[in-house]
Every structure is written in structure tokens, then in C-alpha cells.
Amino acid sequence: MDLDSIYQNIETEDVKNTGGPQIQSRSQDEGQTQKQRGRTCFVWMTVCLGIICVLLLVFIIVQHISITSERDLLSSYKNTAEEFNQTINSLQHKNTELALKKLKLEYELRKLYEHGKGMFFISSESKNWSESRQYCMDRGGDLVIIKNEVKQRYISSLVKERAWIGLTDIQQEGNMKWVDNSILSQGFWEETEPNDSGGEDCIEINPTSPVLNNWNDESCSSMRKWVCENVTSVPASS
Ligand SMILES: [Ca+2]
Ligand SMILES: [Ca+2]
Numbered sequence: 001m002d003l004d005s006i007y008q009n010i011e012t013e014d015v016k017n018t019g020g021p022q023i024q025s026r027s028q029d030e031g032q033t034q035k036q037r038g039r040t041c042f043v044w045m046t047v048c049l050g051i052i053c054v055l056l057l058v059f060i061i062v063q064h065i066s067i068t069s070e071r072d073l074l075s076s077y078k079n080t081a082e083e084f085n086q087t088i089n090s091l092q093h094k095n096t097e098l099a100l101k102k103l104k105l106e107y108e109l110r111k112l113y114e115h116g117k118g119m120f121f122i123s124s125e126s127k128n129w130s131e132s133r134q135y136c137m138d139r140g141g142d143l144v145i146i147k148n149e150v151k152q153r154y155i156s157s158l159v160k161e162r163a164w165i166g167l168t169d170i171q172q173e174g175n176m177k178w179v180d181n182s183i184l185s186q187g188f189w190e191e192t193e194p195n196d197s198g199g200e201d202c203i204e205i206n207p208t209s210p211v212l213n214n215w216n217d218e219s220c221s222s223m224r225k226w227v228c229e230n231v232t233s234v235p236a237s238s
Pocket of ligand 2: 193194195196197200216217218
């Protein structure tokens with residue numbers, strides 16, 4: 001073997017000895033870089049998924065709040081509509097009742113006007129309450145008893161001056177009783193009456209006051225005209 005061949009072999013060996021590790025190191029670096037990229041990619045995917053999950057959660061919560069609010073609002077509207085309908089029905093019912101009451105009142109008032117003549121007597125002279133009552137009793141009747149609106153309207157239409165009716169609290173102050181001893185259940189008092197001012201125990205109708213508010217308690221000794229009911233004989237002089 002000559003010298004050139006020996007040198008060539010030495011160089012080839014050197015190349016073989018020095019090239020192997022370099023290639024191995026490069027492929028290890030590439031592997032690590034790929035692993036690093038994989039980890040980075042995984043981290044980003046995880047972050048993205050996390051963000052998507054958070055956004056989804058927020059979306060679901062917002063939707064839930066929105067749906068709950070709308071449901072509450074609808075429920076509120078429904079309740080309001082039901083209350084409104086109930087009010088309308090109630091008003092219609094009351095309106096019907098009032099219309100029927102008015103018809104009944106008109107009918108009974110017309111009946112009284114047609115058949116009431118002769119049932120009641122309005123005096124032309126004046127007496128105190130006891131004398132007035134005695135006058136009616138002497139003729140089979142008594143002072144008038146008024147227990148409903150129809151009769152109140154009718155008697156008020158007959159009375160032109162202040163007149164006694166058959167109501168008094170002379171037996172017990174504040175305990176109003178009719179001459180048939182029944183207790184007063186519905187009164188047609190003037191405003192602020194009865195006031196028992198100075199000891200007033202007998203009741204009169206004041207025709208100058210509104211028809212459903214014209215009663216006043218007055219001193220029983222006052223001289224007034226009077227209204228009898230159910231008298232059987234009416235003298236021409238009174
Ligand atoms: Ca009194
Ligand atoms: Ca009075």
C-alpha cells in the first residue's frame with residue numbers, strides 16, 4: 001500500500017468517525033422541536049376549548065335569565081289580564097244588578113202611586129209628636145213607618161212641609177224604634193243627623209232636603225204636620 005492510499009483511508013475513517021454523531025444530534029433536535037410544537041399546539045387547543053366552554057356557559061346562563069324573565073313577564077301579563085277580566089265581569093254583574101234594582105224600584109213606586117191613595121194621610125194642621133200619633137191611632141192607624149227606599153221616595157213626594165213620622169228614640173237615647181216597636185235598620189238621615197241637639201227624640205221629614213237624606217231628630221214638643229198610615233177614617237177637618 002502506498003502513502004496516498006493510506007491517507008485516503010485515514011480521511012475516510014475520520015469522516016466516518018465525525019459525521020455519525022452530528023446526524024444523530026440533528027434528528028434528536030428535530031424530534032424535540034416537533035414534541036415542543038405538539039405541546040404548544042395541545043396547549044392552544046386546550047385554551048381554545050376552555051374559552052369555547054366558558055362562552056357556551058355564559059351563553060346558556062344569559063339564555064336562561066332571558067327565558068326566565070320572559071316567562072315571569074308573560075305570567076305577570078296573564079295575571080293582569082285575568083284580573084282585568086274579573087273586574088269587567090264584576091262590573092257587568094253590578095251593572096245588571098243596579099239596572100234590575102232600578103226597574104224594581106220604578107215598578108213598586110208606580111204601584112204605590114196607583115194604589116197608595118187612601119193608605120196615607122197628610123195633616124193640614126200641626127201638633128206635637130205624641131198628639132200627632134194619637135190622632136192616627138184614634139182612626140185605626142199610626143204614624144207612617146218607612147223601611148225602604150220606595151216608600152221613602154213616595155212619602156217624601158207627599159210631604160210639602162216638615163212632618164212627623166213614626167220613629168223615635170224616646171224610650172232609650174240612640175236606640176231608634178218604629179211605632180210598631182221594630183228597630184230601625186235603614187235610615188235616610190240629613191247630613192250630621194240625628195244629633196239629639198238639646199234632647200231631640202222624635203223624627204221628622206224635612207222636604208227641603210234631598211229625598212234620600214231628609215230625616216232629622218227634633219224635640220218631640222215641636223209643632224209639626226204629620227203622616228198617618230192605614231187610617232180607616234179621615235176627618236175632613238184635618
Ligand atoms: Ca234622641
Ligand atoms: Ca236634629
